[in-house]
Amino acid sequence: RRRVGGAMASEAAAPSSPAQPAASAGPSTPPRSEQVIKYTYIASEERWEEESGRVRVRPEVFARGGMRSCFPCDDIDSEGGATKAVLKLFHDDVPALLRGGNAVCDPKEYFLESMCSAVADTYAQSFNREAARAGGVAAGVAVAFVPVSVVYLIERPGRVFGTVEPMLVGSYKKHSDNDGHRDRLGEDGEDEVAQAFSYFSYVRSNNLLMVCDIQGVPGGAYTDPQVHSWDGNGFGAGNNGRQGMERFLASFSYNLLCEALQLPRAKEETDEEMAKRLQEVEVQTAREDNDWTTARYQDTLDQFMRL
DSSP states (O other), rough: OEEEEETSSGGGSSSSSOOOOOOOOOOOOOOEEEEEEEEEGGGGGGGEEEEEEEEOOOOOEEEOSSSSSEEEEEEETEEEEEEEEEEEGGGHHHHHHHHOOOOSTTTHHHHHHHHHHHHHHHHHHHHHHHHHHHOOTTTOOOBBBBOOEEOOOOTTSSOOOEEEEEEEOOOOOOOOOOOOOOOOOOTSHHHHHHHHHHHHHHTTTSSEEEOOOEETTTTSSBOOEEEETTOSSSOOOOOOOHHHHHHHHHHHOHHHHHHHTOOOOOOOOOOOHHHHHHHHHHHHHHOOSSSSOOHHHHHHHHHOOOO
């Protein structure tokens, strides 16, 4: 493994003469493994890590979201061990994976997806620490997001990228989306936890960010989060900015978990009040290493993701 700086995903990282695409698997022929370059974001150190790897992709879509298609695959480690995983591609890039040809989407979009999950997980860790300290109804409450890496399938022409993450096992549930919609509270309280976590990220970022689109396996990990930023910058195509935050708050119900975490209740803010708060955030950011903000996220993108 090696650290990767600003040119980590530039043309220099791609082979000049990529090999032929992996052979399509017939009905009775298991797909062969193929070499990839894997990029994993280490949020605690604000750097990307690059390593060679192998995956075995089954050429069949088993799920489709609003933006991406999911393929079952094996993530193969250096000793040959295989972990059940999911390869996700934006819909427009699926033909390049299945039939060859050039990928359509900017590879940077896949790095945005990976970083979005990493940023969400930094808030998840803070949420878990505060829940453990609070006790009471917050005792034992914890959230986590699956690790997401970017993979460059170097044996295929057309610069095909995707993201790979562990396969979640269990009954999949979507608690909220990125447009303010939410499920009714379930008996297991998972929806209440998801709502409290999204609101927590909003409060702890000083109303600058909000992690939403919470979904996953109850009792397990979340996947595919979306982050809204107050200015609408960064975090991919699903970032609905201040409007996305306002739509979440319009359907949000302050609950007992929010109370246990001593989160202040939401209040409407004028443009003048927001401008004053943003000035205070700039001063605070200059003095200490605080939670993720839009500026910190964008600075990291500029430093590590020049594609």
